[in-house]
Amino acid sequence: MTGYGRAERKEEDVSFAVEMRSVNHRFSEVAVRMPREFSAFEDAVRKKVLSYIRRGRVDVFLTVETEAPPSSLKINWELARQYKEAAEKMAELLGVPPQMPVYELLSMPDVARAGEDRPDLESYRAPLLAVVEEAISMLVAMRKKEGQALREDVLGRIEEMKRLVEELALFAPKVAESYRERIFARIQEYIQDRCDIDESRLLHEVAVFTERADISEEITRLRSHFAQFGQIVDEPEAIGRKLDFLVQECHREINTIGAKANHLEISQKVVILKAELEKVKEQVQNIE
Template structure:
């Protein structure tokens, strides 16, 4: 089953006092590229997020947007530096005594002094946070894949129809090719008779030689055989499970090469018209293949 390179996915996880939302948008790209955007303090998870995405996505540009929201107040720890407080109190009392003051430093003012009281939040467990982030990302990736498979089904149907049309054109070209040689023979014989002023005798050997040379030069049999082979390979590859975009892109180039050669070799208006139509169908196929992973 083929997959499209475009799609969107979303994943949401809530745990450890956090809500992590992961959104993924994928577009066409020749290679696999993952760009992660999230708050700077969580960038330590960037590499593992990229690796997780690339386990399921082999081709296309994937933008991952991660937003983090705290759902609970983190646990806090209060630390009192009693030794520092005692030193500050002693220094204040000593100064008041020397100055002949009776004031003493209030406890509230003492606690406000730098370093006396330290309030810190309990550090988060990196492994638990990583698990939370990856859970949201994996859910988003799965959602993305669902959309890509759905789009892939539509692409496969469209490509199959266009391949069928191209196959019909190949059959028309194959049927027309011998007729072109026969018509050339008739035209050549007519011209030779005119050159001989209507005399019935025509040099058969010379006629056959000229026709043979033309038939060899204008023959498109080999190109049609290769083109038909490419069509069969294309249809077979559409059923593959692995990423097939690059293979299909290569086959389209080869088919286009054969069609161009047919157009240049076949000295016939009807074949030229069919070649133009075939090239149009191939261009439509090429555009669709650009969307295949």
């Protein structure tokens, strides 16, 4: 299902903004885009999203704005002492007065270094995941709204298919009887000038062909599948895979009815059933 969520959060020295978009997908997939210095949190963000989303593709965009950390001067006191002692030793050996002002010591390599006091990244974990959860809540709310619309659409189509199946059930006995009559008519035409036909064998063959044309079992199974649809859509956990399976089973039964029943009106209703089932299949692909 599709959805969108956005949330922002500001701490003392950092601001987080999270934007999420979800689209239909057969499986669960989360793509996270965030600044490289925060990539250590990517797995935690992905797990947080997957704890709410079980089906679909979710794109997560995280932007971070940090205030410039305070600068500080780092002095290598040991190295400065060694420079001073080396200068004094050199002055003593060369017989010259030692002249090395402090500012010259500061300019010596590696004595002084300007740096930034960066906070521990781990301190950002809690606020970052909190803002991710806020965005997820908005996205999930939108997905639930769409899910309710999908539920009503799917159940409406199932009701239409139920009506068509009940009409098929009325035609089922007529199909067997019509098939039996056509077989007997052809046999009578064939044996009218012959007397060496085993009538009991013919009756047996007619019964076999009539049984093959019977669609009552398929109708019973379709009724069962439709009832399960109504039960599954109200289950609290993920139901998309279960509905996928039921759609496949319904498709198999409808195809069997079409292959068995050599009857114009039943064939027409089978075409309509297939069209409705295809629409249900498309919607089920969007259900978590």
